[in-house]
Amino acid sequence: MTQADFMIDREQFSKLFPFFFLVDANMRVLQIGAVLARICPQFCVGQELNDHFSLFDLSKDRADRITPELISRRKAGIFIFKSASSDLSLRLQAMTLRDPERYLFLGSPWVRALKEMQLLQLVLNDFALHDSTVDLLQITQTNAISLKELIKEREDLFQLNKNLEQLVDKRTAELSLTNTELSRVMRSKDDFLSAMSHELRTPLNAILGLSESLAEGVYGDMNAKQIQSINTIAESGHHLLSLINDLLDLAKIGAGKMELELNNANVEDVCQASLRFVMEQAQTKKIILTLAMDNKSVTLTVDERRLKQILVNLLSNAVKFTPNGGSVTLETKCDVESESLVFSVRDTGIGIATEDLKRLFNPFTQLDSKLSRLYSGTGLGLTLVLKLVELHGGSVEVESDIGKGSCFSVRIPCKGLDVFTSDAAKQNKIAAAQEMSLKSLSENTPLILIADDNEINLRTVTDYLRANKLRVIQARDGLEAVKMVREHAPSLVLMDIQMPLMDGLDAIANLRADDKHAAMPIIALTSRAMVGDRERCIAAGANDYLSKPVNMKQLVKTIHTHLPKDETR
Amino acid sequence: MYGMVNKSVQALVTTNFGIDKWEAIKKKAGVKEDVFLSNESYPDATTYGLIGAATEVLGLSADEILFAFGEFWVLHTAREEYGDMLSSAGRNLSEFLEYLPMFHIRVALIFPNLKPPRFECSDLQADRITMHYYSHRPGLSVFVRGLFSGVAKLYNTPAQITQTKFKDKGDDHDEFLVYWGDAAKQ
Numbered sequence: 001m002t003q004a005d006f007m008i009d010r011e012q013f014s015k016l017f018p019f020f021f022l023v024d025a026n027m028r029v030l031q032i033g034a035v036l037a038r039i040c041p042q043f044c045v046g047q048e049l050n051d052h053f054s055l056f057d058l059s060k061d062r063a064d065r066i067t068p069e070l071i072s073r074r075k076a077g078i079f080i081f082k083s084a085s086s087d088l089s090l091r092l093q094a095m096t097l098r099d100p101e102r103y104l105f106l107g108s109p110w111v112r113a114l115k116e117m118q119l120l121q122l123v124l125n126d127f128a129l130h131d132s133t134v135d136l137l138q139i140t141q142t143n144a145i146s147l148k149e150l151i152k153e154r155e156d157l158f159q160l161n162k163n164l165e166q167l168v169d170k171r172t173a174e175l176s177l178t179n180t181e182l183s184r185v186m187r188s189k190d191d192f193l194s195a196m197s198h199e200l201r202t203p204l205n206a207i208l209g210l211s212e213s214l215a216e217g218v219y220g221d222m223n224a225k226q227i228q229s230i231n232t233i234a235e236s237g238h239h240l241l242s243l244i245n246d247l248l249d250l251a252k253i254g255a256g257k258m259e260l261e262l263n264n265a266n267v268e269d270v271c272q273a274s275l276r277f278v279m280e281q282a283q284t285k286k287i288i289l290t291l292a293m294d295n296k297s298v299t300l301t302v303d304e305r306r307l308k309q310i311l312v313n314l315l316s317n318a319v320k321f322t323p324n325g326g327s328v329t330l331e332t333k334c335d336v337e338s339e340s341l342v343f344s345v346r347d348t349g350i351g352i353a354t355e356d357l358k359r360l361f362n363p364f365t366q367l368d369s370k371l372s373r374l375y376s377g378t379g380l381g382l383t384l385v386l387k388l389v390e391l392h393g394g395s396v397e398v399e400s401d402i403g404k405g406s407c408f409s410v411r412i413p414c415k416g417l418d419v420f421t422s423d424a425a426k427q428n429k430i431a432a433a434q435e436m437s438l439k440s441l442s443e444n445t446p447l448i449l450i451a452d453d454n455e456i457n458l459r460t461v462t463d464y465l466r467a468n469k470l471r472v473i474q475a476r477d478g479l480e481a482v483k484m485v486r487e488h489a490p491s492l493v494l495m496d497i498q499m500p501l502m503d504g505l506d507a508i509a510n511l512r513a514d515d516k517h518a519a520m521p522i523i524a525l526t527s528r529a530m531v532g533d534r535e536r537c538i539a540a541g542a543n544d545y546l547s548k549p550v551n552m553k554q555l556v557k558t559i560h561t562h563l564p565k566d567e568t569r
Numbered sequence: 570m571y572g573m574v575n576k577s578v579q580a581l582v583t584t585n586f587g588i589d590k591w592e593a594i595k596k597k598a599g600v601k602e603d604v605f606l607s608n609e610s611y612p613d614a615t616t617y618g619l620i621g622a623a624t625e626v627l628g629l630s631a632d633e634i635l636f637a638f639g640e641f642w643v644l645h646t647a648r649e650e651y652g653d654m655l656s657s658a659g660r661n662l663s664e665f666l667e668y669l670p671m672f673h674i675r676v677a678l679i680f681p682n683l684k685p686p687r688f689e690c691s692d693l694q695a696d697r698i699t700m701h702y703y704s705h706r707p708g709l710s711v712f713v714r715g716l717f718s719g720v721a722k723l724y725n726t727p728a729q730i731t732q733t734k735f736k737d738k739g740d741d742h743d744e745f746l747v748y749w750g751d752a753a754k755q
Contacts, residue, residue, distance in 0.1 A: 114653035124657050124675070125668045134657070138679050141654055146608045153604060 016128055019090060019108045023049050025068050025101040035126045039109075040088065053081040056089070071103055072096075080110060088120055108133055114141050186254070193251035200244050208237045216547065246380040249309075253387045260303040260391055267298040267341065271330055273476060274311035276453050278319050278328075279500050287319055288327040295334055300341055300414055306388050307412070308455075311343060313381040314408045318347035322405070340394070341414050346407040352400040360398060361386045385410070446491035446563050447471040451481035451507065452525070453499045461494065464552045470559070478502025482510050485517055491563055494555075495542065497526040497533075505540040512541035521562035570616050571683055572605035577646040578619050579605065581638055582627075584645070590626055597622035607650065610682040613706060632711045639715015643723055655723070662724040662749055666690060666698050666717075686713075696750030699733075702743040710736065710743040717747055729753045 013020070018035035027049040037044065043052045054063035055070060063082055064070065071079075071094050079092040092107035108127060111117050114137050117124075124134045211234040213219065215227060222230065252258040271291050282289050300307075311330065318328040326348040333342045352360065361382050385408075389396050393413050400406035448470050452458045462472045473488055475481035478495075479502040485493060493511075497504035504524060511517045523544045524537035534545045543562055546555060582591045598618035605611065620638070624631050647655050658672050659665030670688045677685050686704035702713050714730050721728035726749050734744035 114657050117657050118653065121660075122657070123659055123664065123668070125659070125664065125671070129671075135675055135678055137657075138654055138675060141651070142608060142679055145650055146606075149607055153606075156604075 016130070017106050018126060018128060020104065020106050021049075022102060022104050024103075027066055027068075030102065035122075036090075039121055039126075040083065040086070042085065052084055053090070054084065056080040056082045068103070079105065079107075081105075086120070087116070111137065112140075113137065190251045190254060190257075193247055201241070204237055204241055204244070208234060208241065211237060243380070246384050249384055250380060250387065253384075253391065258391065260306060262301050262303055264299045265302050265304040265307065267300050267332055268293060268296050270304060270307050271311065271332065271343075273455065274308050274315055275330060276476060276500050277308075277312045278315045281316070282319050282328065285319065285322070285324045285326075287322055287325070290327065290329040292329055292331045294332065298332070298334065298341065300412065302392060302412060306391070310385050310388050310410060311345070313385050314343075314345040314410070317381060318345050318349060318406070318408075321349035322347045323349070326405075335411070338411070339414060340411045342409055342411050344407055344409045346405065348405040351402040351404055351406055352398070353402055354400075357398055357400065361396070445469060445471045446559075447473065447488060448559065449473050449475060449481065449484055449488070449490040449493045451475040451478065451493065451499065451504065452496040453477055454496070457496070461552075461555070465556070465559075468556050470556075478504060478507030478510075481507045485511055485520070486514075489516075490520070492521045492523065492559055494523050494525050494559075497524060497537065505536065508537070508541040523558060523562065570611060570613055571607065571680060572609045572611055573607040573646065573650070574616055574642075575602075575605040575611055575619060576607060577642050578616065578623070578638060580645060581641040582623060584641075586627060594619060594622045594626045597626060608680065617708075631708075635709065635711040636715040636718070639712045639717075640719040640722065641715075642712075643716055643719025648723065662721055662726040662728065662747075663693070663698065665720055665724065666700060666747060667693060669700070696753075697746060697748040700745045700747060702745065707737070713743065714745060717745060721747070721749065727754045 008016070014034045018033045020031075020033040021029055021036060021043075022031040023029055029043065029045050029047045029049060032043065032045060040052065050065050053066065055066045056063050058080065066081070075094045075096065079090075079094055081090040081092060083089070089110040090105075090107055091110040092105040095104040095106065096102075097104055108131050109117075109120060109122060111120070111122070111133065117137070127134050211230050214222065214230045215234065249258065268291075271293065275289055275291060279289060315328065315330065322328055328348075329344075329346045331342075331344040331346065333344070335342055386396050389410050389412070394411045397409045397411070398406065399409075448465055450458060450461050450465075450472060451474075452461070453476050458474055458476070462474060465472050473484055473490065475484050477499045481493065481495065481499075481504075482502070484490075495504040495508055499507075502510075504526070508522055508524070511520065511522065521543045522541060523546060524540075524542040525546050526533060526537070533547075537545045544558055546558060579591055582594060598615075598621065600615060600619060602611075602615075620631065620634060623629070623634050627634070643655075659668050667690055670690060673685045673688055677683055684705065686702060686706070689701040689703075690698050691701065692699040700717065702710065710732060714732060717730045718728070721730070728747055728749040729752070731746045731748070732743060733746050734740040734742060736743050
């Protein structure tokens with residue numbers, strides 16, 4: 001390019017350098033850029049530079065007078081000229097022209113923020129397009145906005161976290177309060193149920209006792225209609241009692257107050273006893289009851305009374321929902337793999353639909369409302385079964401086919417027990433236990449055998465006799481009574497008449513047929529108090545006869561009357 | 570578009586119609602973001618979706634919303650967050666509009682992912698200017714008219730803005746006549 005190519009006119013020069021000015025050796029202004037002239041109206045041609053600006057020395061933080069010598073000395077550097085009358089500072093480069101007496105200054109205002117531009121009455125368009133000052137200012141401004149935004153987001157997040165923490169704390173406190181209140185309500189509910197059950201049982205005792213006495217003719221003879229009515233009252237009373245008992249048990253379990261009385265129980269005994277409970281009901285419907293055990297000498301550490309409650313509940317249901325002529329089977333099976341004993345109650349009843357199985361263990365659930373009219377029930381039985389099994393650490397499973405029947409399986413864990421030991425070992429153990437039990441009593445104390453299929457009667461009489469210093473052994477049917485007499489040769493037998501497998505009359509006749517037991521006193525106990533009953537008992541071989549409800553004092557007195565003299569107190 | 574645009578739509582809705590309407594618009598548009606960052610780039614579809622949903626939720630026409638949004642953008646968002654940049658662009662309406670083409674070029678230098686529209690001006694007179702708007706984004710001419718109206722209000726200059734060319738009617742770009750003469754004051 002030639003020198004001529006660089007020739008530009010004054011207007012073009014002013015556009016390229018809107019803040020330029022030209023001074024002579026006396027520092028007088030010769031020419032000035034349009035924008036600088038606009039923002040510094042007093043700084044015009046003919047004015048002395050030092051009247052308007054001074055040279056700012058960055059290293060010394062002071063302003064100096066501008067002189068040709070100073071310019072010559074520092075011409076390779078940046079000149080910062082500070083205005084004497086405003087905040088304007090110019091960032092300039094000095095150039096010497098061909099005329100050494102003239103100095104040209106090129107540059108632009110020194111601004112560090114867009115806000116400073118406004119104070120100086122400057123707009124973006126005042127700067128030359130090649131000047132990147134404004135771009136840098138805009139970038140700085142944008143970054144400042146981004147930073148401000150990020151700081152705000154951070155603060156918002158921090159606040160959000162804080163609010164969340166507070167919310168969580170608040171909710172936790174509320175939940176804790178709700179839990180406390182819930183526990184209180186649950187306790188109140190359990191206390192209420194417990195109190196109510198007790199209050200209900202007391203008058204119910206009178207209802208049951210009196211209706212039983214009435215039925216037994218204690219208060220005189222009644223006609224058939226009256227007997228039927230009193231039986232209905234008794235049945236309803238028993239139903240109410242079972243409902244109260246179930247409710248009380250559920251409340252106890254719910255409150256965590258039910259404690260299992262764990263003992264070694266003979267599984268066959270428990271099964272037999274449970275079957276006896278439903279025998280009468282099954283006989284009425286001509287249902288065949290079967291017990292199938294894969295090992296008859298199994299003992300299990302359980303709460304015997306509760307296990308019986310579980311089985312009786314399942315058996316009662318099975319009998320209830322099985323049509324006339326069907327069958328109900330109680331099976332027991334040792335599951336070696338899972339170390340548990342499985343009790344299965346299988347029936348040929350109406351069955352349960354698959355979709356109903358999951359509701360089966362909810363309280364007060366009878367799956368079909370039509371069924372509740374057909375089959376009475378508390379609706380608590382299966383709930384209680386499940387809870388009692390769970391208390392034993394076990395589980396309940398159900399399989400069912402509509403119209404074909406159901407099978408309820410209760411699995412009770414028996415880990416670490418000698419359930420799976422040999423029959424012989426088991427027999428030895430039972431015999432040893434029996435022996436220990438007998439040995440604990442004095443050899444001179446009379447031994448009384450009580451034969452009764454009613455658990456309550458059995459327990460009541462047993463307790464009373466033991467309290468009166470008599471040894472007691474028990475049988476729950478006539479067959480067992482005969483067997484135990486042969487084994488233990490008791491001093492006296494209290495024989496109930498209505499019993500399963502073999503009734504009392506047959507059992508007495510059976511014993512009397514054996515010379516060894518011909519002299520053994522037998523007292524018949526029966527709730528049958530009809531004319532001729534006493535005679536039938538005596539004829540069968542009984543020494544005496546007492547009708548239920550029996551007066552306990554009278555019973556003990558009668559026992560002592562019949563005991564051989566050397567065995568009485 | 571940059572988050573500042575979506576933020577502005579959010580501010581317009583929440584200021585005038587409440588936070589619930591904004592949440593409803595976001596839900597309708599399928600927008601998941603809780604916060605828009607001004608200098609982050611977002612898909613254009615997000616902005617179009619928000620404006621489309623706003624017409625349904627607020628029961629206003631797209632033109633009404635776009636014009637209001639243009640004015641709001643200048644008078645609230647730009648003034649509050651970019652006030653210094655806005656003020657440095659001109660001392661009056663005329664200067665601002667004249668500098669607008671250069672302003673957008675400079676803005677494009679600052680925001681690398683921004684695809685800003687291009688403005689040109691012609692026929693600058695004492696009381697009017699013709700503004701030419703070129704953009705690859707369709708349907709925003711009413712928004713631009715709202716922007717000019719907002720700028721006029723920013724400089725307290727009563728003005729009439731008339732669209733004289735329409736890209737959606739076959740012209741190669743949109744054109745606006747901005748007039749701030751005495752007739753515009755009445």
